[in-house]
Amino acid sequence: MLKIKxxxxxxxxxxxxxxxxxxxxxxxxxxxxxxxxxxxxxxxAEEVIQDIFSVLWKKPEAYSPKKGKFTSWLLVLTxxxxxxxxxxxxxxxxxxxxxxxxxxxxxxSDKDGAEKATVSDEREHLNRAFSNxxxxxxxxxxxxxxxxxxxxxIAEFLDISLGTVKSRTRxxxxxxxxxxxxxxx
Amino acid sequence: xxxxxxxxxxxxxxxxxxxxxxxxxxxxEENDEARLSLAEAQEDCAKIALSTKPxxxxxxxxxxxxxxxxxxxNFDPFLASDPIQSLRNNFLPASARYQGGGGGxxxxxxxxxKLQDEINQLYEDLITLSPLVAGNSNAAAGDMTLLKSxxxxxxxxxxxxxxxxxxxxxxxxxxxxxxxxxxTLLSSMPSLGFFSDRLNxxxxxxxxxxxxxxxxxxxxKIMRASFDDIDxxxxxxxxxxxxxxxxxxxxxxxxxxxxxxxSQGKVxxxxxxxxxxxERCVEFAEYDANMYxxxxxxxxxxxxxxxxxxxxxxxxxxxxxxxxxxxxSQAKHGELxxxxxxxxxxxSSLKNDLVLWNxxxxxxxxxxxxxxxxxxxxxxxxxxxxxxxxxxLWFAWPAIENSQDGAVA
Numbered sequence: 331m332l333k334i335k336x337x338x339x340x341x342x343x344x345x346x347x348x349x350x351x352x353x354x355x356x357x358x359x360x361x362x363x364x365x366x367x368x369x370x371x372x373x374x375a376e377e378v379i380q381d382i383f384s385v386l387w388k389k390p391e392a393y394s395p396k397k398g399k400f401t402s403w404l405l406v407l408t409x410x411x412x413x414x415x416x417x418x419x420x421x422x423x424x425x426x427x428x429x430x431x432x433x434x435x436x437x438x439s440d441k442d443g444a445e446k447a448t449v450s451d452e453r454e455h456l457n458r459a460f461s462n463x464x465x466x467x468x469x470x471x472x473x474x475x476x477x478x479x480x481x482x483x484i485a486e487f488l489d490i491s492l493g494t495v496k497s498r499t500r501x502x503x504x505x506x507x508x509x510x511x512x513x514x515x
Numbered sequence: 516x517x518x519x520x521x522x523x524x525x526x527x528x529x530x531x532x533x534x535x536x537x538x539x540x541x542x543x544e545e546n547d548e549a550r551l552s553l554a555e556a557q558e559d560c561a562k563i564a565l566s567t568k569p570x571x572x573x574x575x576x577x578x579x580x581x582x583x584x585x586x587x588x589n590f591d592p593f594l595a596s597d598p599i600q601s602l603r604n605n606f607l608p609a610s611a612r613y614q615g616g617g618g619g620x621x622x623x624x625x626x627x628x629k630l631q632d633e634i635n636q637l638y639e640d641l642i643t644l645s646p647l648v649a650g651n652s653n654a655a656a657g658d659m660t661l662l663k664s665x666x667x668x669x670x671x672x673x674x675x676x677x678x679x680x681x682x683x684x685x686x687x688x689x690x691x692x693x694x695x696x697x698x699t700l701l702s703s704m705p706s707l708g709f710f711s712d713r714l715n716x717x718x719x720x721x722x723x724x725x726x727x728x729x730x731x732x733x734x735x736k737i738m739r740a741s742f743d744d745i746d747x748x749x750x751x752x753x754x755x756x757x758x759x760x761x762x763x764x765x766x767x768x769x770x771x772x773x774x775x776x777x778s779q780g781k782v783x784x785x786x787x788x789x790x791x792x793x794e795r796c797v798e799f800a801e802y803d804a805n806m807y808x809x810x811x812x813x814x815x816x817x818x819x820x821x822x823x824x825x826x827x828x829x830x831x832x833x834x835x836x837x838x839x840x841x842x843x844s845q846a847k848h849g850e851l852x853x854x855x856x857x858x859x860x861x862x863s864s865l866k867n868d869l870v871l872w873n874x875x876x877x878x879x880x881x882x883x884x885x886x887x888x889x890x891x892x893x894x895x896x897x898x899x900x901x902x903x904x905x906x907x908l909w910f911a912w913p914a915i916e917n918s919q920d921g922a923v924a
Contacts, residue, residue: 347584354580358572360565367567371650373725376576377766387583398554405564406557410529460566475563480530496521503524503559 339400343390350387357401358383361408368412368476369419378411413478459509467502470495523552527560575722579770587785588823593838593900593907594830602895602911608833612913613882615740615798616754620692622742630682633675634699638738638745640669641731644711648728655724659714662724666715673708673776676700680867694877695741697870702807703734709774722772729767733807736800753796758915761787761826761835763799764806768824773810780814780841781821788828791915792835802837802912805878808871809839809908816851816906817841834911843906848899851906855899856892875910882912 334356341349358379365375382404385392397403460468473479473487481495488495519542525531526539542549593599625631647662648654654662679700707730713719714727739750765787773780793799806824813822822841830836843851854868876888879897892898897910 347581350584351581354577358577358580359569362572363567363570364564366570369650372655373650373728375650376572376725379572379576380580380766380769381762383580384583396550398557399561402554402557402561405561406527409560409564413529456562456566457568460563471563474528474530475560478529480532481525499524499528500521503556506562507559 334401336400339390339393339395342386350383353386354383357404361404364405364408365412368409368416368478374415375412378408378415382407382411409475417478459506462509463502463505467498467505470498471502474499519546519549520552520556523549523556524559527553527556573721575720575770582770582783588783588825588840590786590825590827590830590838592902593840594827596900596902596907598895598898598900599831599836599909602834603831605894606831606834606896606911608913609884611884612794612915613798613884614756614794615796615801617881618694618698618801618878619741619743620695621744623744624692625696627682630679630696633679634696634738634742635745637672637675637699638735640672641707641735641738644669645728645731645735648724648731650728652724654714655721655728657721659719659724663715666711671708671715672704672711676704676708694874698741698804698874699734699738701811701867701871702737702804702874703730705776705811706730706774706807707734709776709779726771733767733800733803736796737804740797740800740804750797753800755796756794757796758791759793759796759799761790761792761828764792764803764826768806773814773822775811775814778815779820780810780817782810783821783823784825785823786825786827788826788835790828792826792912794915801878801881805875805910806837808875809837809910812851812854812868812871813839813841813843813906813908816843816847818843818847818904828914831911833914833916835914836909836911838907838909840905840907842904843901848901848906851899851908852901855897855908879910 334353338349338353342353361382362375362379365378366372369375369378393400393403460471463471469488470484473484474481479487481492481499485492485495522531522535522539522542526536531539539549543553622631622634625634644665646652647665652662653660679696707727710723710727710730714723735746735749736753739746739753743750765784768782769784771782773782793802810822810824819842822839825836825838825840827836827838828834850865850868854865854872875897876891879891880886880888883891883896885891895911898908900907900909
């Protein structure tokens, strides 16, 4: 599922539609899962994925190998666009805007019927590694990565010092890296 | 952890203050260690990303996305055609840009109390339905139980539209009142009825839930713009200045299935520009209704079940052109030509189609601050044209000057 050939971006840049499809088959699910985790809204998450694939086809030069690994870049883009939407929605709600959809959002944290899909070994491993982080480190990473909160806001939210936020972030990342050192993503 | 590594991680997490971000980006240009650190941080973040529980995308999403890699339709011949050339030569923007509004009446002005009640009930049913098809609903997660039981407890939207259309609407109140009712019943409502019926049956997909979500949202806004007392609190929000981007229309229409009563069609897009189309929800609702009218006119007449919707900016200065095109037979094009260029007493088969076009014409008089439909037609601000085997319908909407990119709906 996560095995993306290194030359896929070059092929897409050259207009190869089968490479575009190969990327979708291999990686759209991971991008969608991330976006849905952040947004909690299936249609918005689909829109994020649709937008990114549109950009990738129309302006493939938005990526360059200088920007790091292609798949890592795609996930950064997915995360950032999802966070932007999440913040925009939050701003609207904070302003008290009435919207028949926004007002009636039930919590849908764990209801995706599609979760029945087989979890690949690698993703199961990743999920376990993240779940096994000490709760205080996992919380800081969740707030930072999935909710897009800056470190000062996290410090205020959890009532801890900025330095503690930084150290928990660093330690969490290091632990995650160590426990996943054998994985190729 | 060294400072560069910490900065790279903060940058990858998006938590670096703006000024520090700019400094780090400058460092990336010249410092290998910074680049390596960023690559490493991005991979660490990718691991967090991939720790999320896997969710699957429906096949219809794949179909939509792969359409990006298909060749776009060539619009150059149409944009070089005589009517568009004429529009280019004649169009002058109004001094004050239209921002929507003025196309509605109070629902209480409708003298037929039963009709008034039925429209109110339609709105309330849609308010009930909307959260059940939202992206965070059970239905969007694959559990249709609540959606289906709710749909079964409501009257069929298709039947409601048929019943309402069978009333002597024109006698109720001529002019704006009739337009408000027609806009409510004939723009997005037929498609909404089709998809809700399908979801109420056994053969449906996740794509139908998504389509119904957009249709409910659009229909509610169209109804608020048509009847300004139906939901005054939400109308206040609709009237606030808020840019709406072409991307909202593209996302909704791209690769969508469209239905106009029993006729179904597949929508293709390709040339949507980036940037705002309208400045307020009430304006967007009117624009949306016009787009649905174009789709409803063309979709049943397509020879191959497909039609294209496009939004083109700058082909005519100060204008955004909404274009709908499909391959049509000469006979079907003849019908469109009749509807758009002159028929005044249509037989019953074309009556609703004439209403659809009249809705666009009336909207154009507001958008261009003009009272004469004939003048607007002669300036090619809207029309119908045939090129080879295809019919083209269009309307020109005043562009937003010095606009930033559009925001969310």
